[in-house]
Amino acid sequence: MAVEIGIDLGTASVLVYVKGKGVILKEPSVVAYDRDTNSIKAIGEEARLMLGRTPGNIVAVRPLRQGVISDYTVTEKMIKYFVQKAMGRRAFSKPRISICVPSGVTEVERKAVEEATYAAGAREVRLIEEPVAAAIGAGIDISRPCGNMIVDIGGGTADVAVISLGGTVVNTSIKIAGDNFDDAIVRYVRKKHNLLIGERTAEDIKIKIGSTYPLVEEESMEVTGRNLMTGLPKTVTVTSAETEQALKEPVGQIVEAVISVLERTPPELSADILDRGIVLTGGGAMLRGLEELIEERTGINTMTAENPMTVVAIGTGQYVEFMSGRNEG
Structure with a gap:
């Protein structure tokens, strides 16, 4: 019996759904590798912590940009790593993998995802459009x-x-999408406060106080970055109303x-x-x-x-059951 796996291969995170177990893995789609030896140092959460904090020879990269594979070999290794982690002891049998892609991808981009998944050890690969997977995962018939x-x-x-x-x-x-929200916050803080902050700090601001509509009670948080005038570290207070301004576009x-x-x-x-x-x-x-x-x-x-982060992965996994149900009916 082949194991059925659904993968939500996202730009920011990868979620893996295993039939009968639900979503068992959710990790950032980040890979850290050593430039000199070309060997992979860390994948997932471990690699995310290295973003913006690595020495010269080690680079932390996100192999997917805007839902599309930008680095083929690294993506393949990343898929392989997550599949093996999800399979655990049964790693010797080849799983059937459903994987989702954004609805606007080209034929070439679809092929790249398919090939990377086969190369990562899949017996069979099915591609699903993201909105369809999201709808199934959200429980819509x-x-x-x-x-x-x-x-x-x-x-x-x-x-x-x-x-x-x-x-x-x-x-x-x-x-x-989410990455652009982070960029917009970085730009806004630089313009308004003369402060340079990193991607991870921007994401923190977005998650903790980010808003696109006036909140009943304004929220704020302390943000530390590099002062562009002096070049020294500095802390400023950013409010939810400011994030609303930043995210407007x-x-x-x-x-x-x-x-x-x-x-x-x-x-x-x-x-x-x-x-x-x-x-x-x-x-x-x-x-x-x-x-x-x-x-x-x-x-x-x-x-x-409910649980908007995991619906695409759940839907990707359940899609196979949905399709087989349709074929029999």
Whole structure:
């Protein structure tokens, strides 16, 4: 009996779902390797801690950029590592792997993911579009002739899709997501406070006080970075209202993408969406105020899926069962 594995191969993190066990692995998609010997030093969380803190010969890289493989060999080793970690003792048998890709990827990019997964030791590889996997994972019955709108905001891409009868009817994929939120915060803090902060600090700010809609009570946090005037370390206080300012542009582009998909949706499905609402998934969906903002701009009730981080991985794993159910029926 082949082991069924679902992998959400994200720009920011990789989640692995094993049939019968659920999501058993969630680690950052970061690989640290030694430039001199070309050997891999660390993968996952261990490597993430090295981001921005490595000596010259060791580099910590993210092999996926905007949902697409940017470094093939490193990606292959990373997939292999996670698959073996997930399989544990049964590592000798070749698993069947379903892996998800953003809906906008090209044929060449799909092929690259497929080949890297085969090279990592898969017996069979199935590629699934991210919004479809997200919908299944969020518990939506996508086999019915009924429109559902999914907005999946990951680390590198945001996928907006209307799904009916098990497939996407209208969709768009933009390369603006969690990473761009971090960049926007870095830029804002540099401009407003003359302070240079790193990627990880920006992510911290986003998670702790990030907001895209005015909060009832303003929150703030201390942030330490390098003062650009003196070149010395300095601490400033950043507030949630400032993050709202910083995130205005990238979040605005995601809202625009949602509107553009709604404009192209067939009327029957539009009626369904107005009825059922918009579902947000992915790590980016955890940004506060996003629901309110989309609701305000579209007039459609918007909610975030439970555990938005894991729905794509769960859906990727369950997709196989969903497909086999359809084929038998």
